[in-house]
Amino acid sequence: MKGALLASATALTVAMSSAYAADIKPAVVYDQAGKFDKSFNEGVYNGITQYTEDTGIKIRESEPKNEAQVEQNLRRLAKRGYSPIVAVGFTMTSAVQKVAQDFPDVHFTIIDSVVELDNVQSIVFKEHQGSFLVGALAAMASETDTVGFIGGMDIPLIRKFGCGYEQGVKYVTPNATVIQNMTGSTGAAFNDPTKGSELAKSQFSQGADVVFAAAGGTGIGVYQAAKDEGKLAIGVDSNQNHVQPGTMLTSMVKRVDAAAYKVFEEAQNDTWQPGIEVLGLADGGVDWALDEHNQALISDEMKASMADIKAKIISGEISVHDYMSDSSCQY
């Protein structure tokens, strides 16, 4: 922590000498899971920390406690002249829509959702492709041919993860069973590790031996349960392999950190553009994680077939169905 502070302090002095760096006043608003959810929000946090370290530009952060505060915070930041303002998460869609209309000169970027306005940039990911990959890996690692999926809040975006995952599993083992559970139907479902651990235990008792959690902070309970029972778990959004080294098979990485970094870089270089940006496997927006914490679990054979599947998705040979395109998982 101290090191990072020191580094950013030195970076700040360096940046002060260059005049243009002070031209942008960037801000970011996290969603209710909070910036240290070890997952989605933390990815953004890592991206902006890196950016501050590299450029010395400080980024104003805000953590709304409830849905009502989201709009207030966005509005206050816009009023104070912050731009671009990055809104993290689909829960802010309507708030961004409203505030962006009231402040046409302020640039907004929303991650994980689409707002079609002239001053809003929307960044979405092809989560179904990344989920397909980790699903394939889950099927390769599973001995019982039964794997599980635990989603956070029951919304189309999370179903999209589940659907891609199921396709990946079935691609490798066509007759495999995929048990799918959702934690709940409110935002709190992304922050309920106790429920996550119960869901995971329930899936393990039904024969699952690999569980993929796309559930924010709830996932922490899932990974713990996997560790306690000696099963495997798959992380989401950030690389979560370090959370429980040894029982994390992999993580479905969404490069939100890179996306956030890029937003500020573009703003700084004056190349920021409104519109929709879709990041997939081909442009490194999503991927599976391999590092020192899970390499013991991944054989060379698995690595080779993962590379093969990845290449096939990028080339279009495997087309992964997107749940959100027709709100169903028929493929």
Add this chain to the structure above:
Amino acid sequence: MFETLILILDATLRVSTPLILAALAGLFSERSGIVDIGLEGKLLGGAFAAAAAAAVFGSAWIGLLFAIAASVSLALIHGFACITHRGDHIVSGVAINTIVAGLTVTLGLDWFSQGGQTPALTGAARFTPITLPFADQVAEVPVLGLIYSELLSGHNILVYVAFLMVPLTYWVVFKTRFGLRLRAVGENPHAVDTAGISVAWVRYRAVILCGVLCGIAGAYLSTAHNAGFLKDMSAGKGYMALAALIFGKWRPVPVLLACLLFGFLDAVAVRLQGVSLPVIGEVPVQAIEVLPYVLTVLLLAGFIGKAVGPKAIGKPYVKERA
């Protein structure tokens, strides 16, 4: 089918443990006439203290002590406001809930720099499952073996403590002199005062007992059921416990049953998700989630009858002045 039922019941025990402890805590407090809506806050405070101390000292037992200390301090604040200063019980309880929700995250952020979470706990810093004697040997015996090895064995010590607390609470409240005074203070404090017993002292003791039990419940949340503290991890369990307390008419055994019912519905909800039932088909998540609440309303309205609390509950005791 039978095995599934056992596993659901097994989950029921895990989920109801914090409810049972918190509801019994509320029972002591409310029987003495102190309304305790601050169960939630004490639970959360205890959970945080347990996880923080366990992370620093590497021992779940030290964590438990800190949880009890934190929870008792909160209970004493509540007592000080309500007993000594005759404040409004609800206001004081809500204040405790609000303070704890913010304070735990703030302290966690300052101490561990992990966004209000405590570090993940491993090894001795957690209460681990205890295998009862012969559990593995009898596992093969049909029915009874499964019940013993899956359902009764393999929980952590706090689960057993929670269930032992039920007869203990019954004994204390209904069979001891202290229990008699406790109930009397909640029903008719003037009579107790006339008998030469300090109303305030009895109530303070009740509030302290409440704090101890809430502390254990909190420690269970963060160092036994989970492995670390997360903000707002009590997730309304304190309020559920309060509901169970009213549901169980302030009596230990019915309170236990109410907690088990809530836990059972929760466990069933987890199990039923995504399962196709005959005739109905796949049940949507929302329908299952609402089940505990619907059933509570139905049971309260139709079967349980009127729940009458201690007479002097929520009323500050003022000695008559000559």
